[in-house]
Amino acid sequence: MNLPQVATSKPKLAISACLLGAEVRYNGGHKESRLCNRVLSEYFDFVPLCPEVAIGLGTPREPIRLVGDPxxxxxxxxxxxxxDHTEALAAYGAQMAGALDDICGYIFMQxxxxCGLERVKVYQDNGRPSEPKGRGLYAEAFCARRPDLPVEEDGRLNDPILRENFITRVFAYAQWQQLLRDGLTRKTLLDFHSRYKYLLMATHPLQYKALGRLLGNLHQHDLQELAPRYFSELMAALKKCATRRTHSNTLQHLSGYLKKALSSADRQEMQQLIGQYRDGIVPLVVPLTLLKHHFRRHPHDYVATQVYLQPHPETLSLRNAL
Incomplete structure (x- = not known):
C-alpha cells in the first residue's frame, strides 16, 4: 500500500531562538531544547526569533515581567x-504574524x-503573581492574527500525546498550504477532506460530521469564502487530542475494509491487538503496524489515501509512546 506522503520538503517552523541554543536570554544564556535542536531539526526548517532582542533590548539585560490586569x-x-515594552512587543508580534506567511507552526518558550502561551506570571502591586495567569505579549499579538496556525510551548512537547498532536497539525497545515499553491478547486477541497476522514474520526468525530455537512452543499457557496472557514474548523478539530477509545474506534473502522480479505485467525489477531491497545497494554504503533501490513498485502485505494495511517514521518516514532 502506498501511504500518503506527508510532505515533499521540510515545513518551516518559527521557534523561540533560545530553544535552539542561541544566547539571547536576559542573563546571556539559552534554554536549548534537545528535542527541538537535535530531533525535530531533522524534519523542519526552523526560523529562530527572539522578540525581546528584536525590539532593541540588549543581552544581557534587565528582565521584564508582566504586571497589572491578567x-x-x-x-x-x-x-x-x-x-514599558508593552506596545513594542505587541507591534512586533503583529508584524511577524504578517511577515512569516510561509511557516506551518510555532514553538514558543514557556x-x-x-513568548509564553499560558501560565505566565502577572505580578500585582503587592509583588505577588495573580490568578489567573496571563500570556506573553508577543505571543498574544502573533496568535491573534494567526488563529489557525499550530502553536505549542516547548515544555508541553515533552508530553508524547501533545507532541504527536502538534506535529500532526503542523503537517496538516503544510498540506493545506500546498493545496492552495497547487490551486484550490471544489474537487481538490473534497479530496482533501476525504483524506482526513479517519484522522478526524480519531480526534473529533462530531466535527468530522459537521465538516462533511459544511461541504455537502459546496456548489451553493463561494469557494473562496467557504474554504478558509472549512480550514479553520478543521484545525480547531485536530487540536483535540485523540484518546485510546477514539483511536480504537478508528482502527476498528479501518479493519472493516479487510474483513473479506483476512482469514479468521488474522481477523482475531487484529481484534486482539486493538483490544490490547484500548486497554493500555500495547502502544498505538502495534495494532497500526499490523493493520498497515495487511493493507500492503490487500491494497484498498480509498484507505491508501488516508492521512491517519501516516500523518507525519514514520521515523519520528511519535506513535510508539501513545
Missing amino acids: AAPRAVGTVQRER QSPS
Whole structure:
C-alpha cells in the first residue's frame, strides 16, 4: 500500500531562538531544547526569533515581567518599572504574524513574559503573581492574527500525546498550504477532506460530521469564502487530542475494509491487538503496524489515501509512546 506522503520538503517552523541554543536570554544564556535542536531539526526548517532582542533590548539585560490586569497586562522592567515594552512587543508580534506567511507552526518558550502561551506570571502591586495567569505579549499579538496556525510551548512537547498532536497539525497545515499553491478547486477541497476522514474520526468525530455537512452543499457557496472557514474548523478539530477509545474506534473502522480479505485467525489477531491497545497494554504503533501490513498485502485505494495511517514521518516514532 502506498501511504500518503506527508510532505515533499521540510515545513518551516518559527521557534523561540533560545530553544535552539542561541544566547539571547536576559542573563546571556539559552534554554536549548534537545528535542527541538537535535530531533525535530531533522524534519523542519526552523526560523529562530527572539522578540525581546528584536525590539532593541540588549543581552544581557534587565528582565521584564508582566504586571497589572491578567487580561491586559503590561510588560515592564523588573527594576526600572518606568521602562514599558508593552506596545513594542505587541507591534512586533503583529508584524511577524504578517511577515512569516510561509511557516506551518510555532514553538514558543514557556512562561516567558513575551513568548509564553499560558501560565505566565502577572505580578500585582503587592509583588505577588495573580490568578489567573496571563500570556506573553508577543505571543498574544502573533496568535491573534494567526488563529489557525499550530502553536505549542516547548515544555508541553515533552508530553508524547501533545507532541504527536502538534506535529500532526503542523503537517496538516503544510498540506493545506500546498493545496492552495497547487490551486484550490471544489474537487481538490473534497479530496482533501476525504483524506482526513479517519484522522478526524480519531480526534473529533462530531466535527468530522459537521465538516462533511459544511461541504455537502459546496456548489451553493463561494469557494473562496467557504474554504478558509472549512480550514479553520478543521484545525480547531485536530487540536483535540485523540484518546485510546477514539483511536480504537478508528482502527476498528479501518479493519472493516479487510474483513473479506483476512482469514479468521488474522481477523482475531487484529481484534486482539486493538483490544490490547484500548486497554493500555500495547502502544498505538502495534495494532497500526499490523493493520498497515495487511493493507500492503490487500491494497484498498480509498484507505491508501488516508492521512491517519501516516500523518507525519514514520521515523519520528511519535506513535510508539501513545
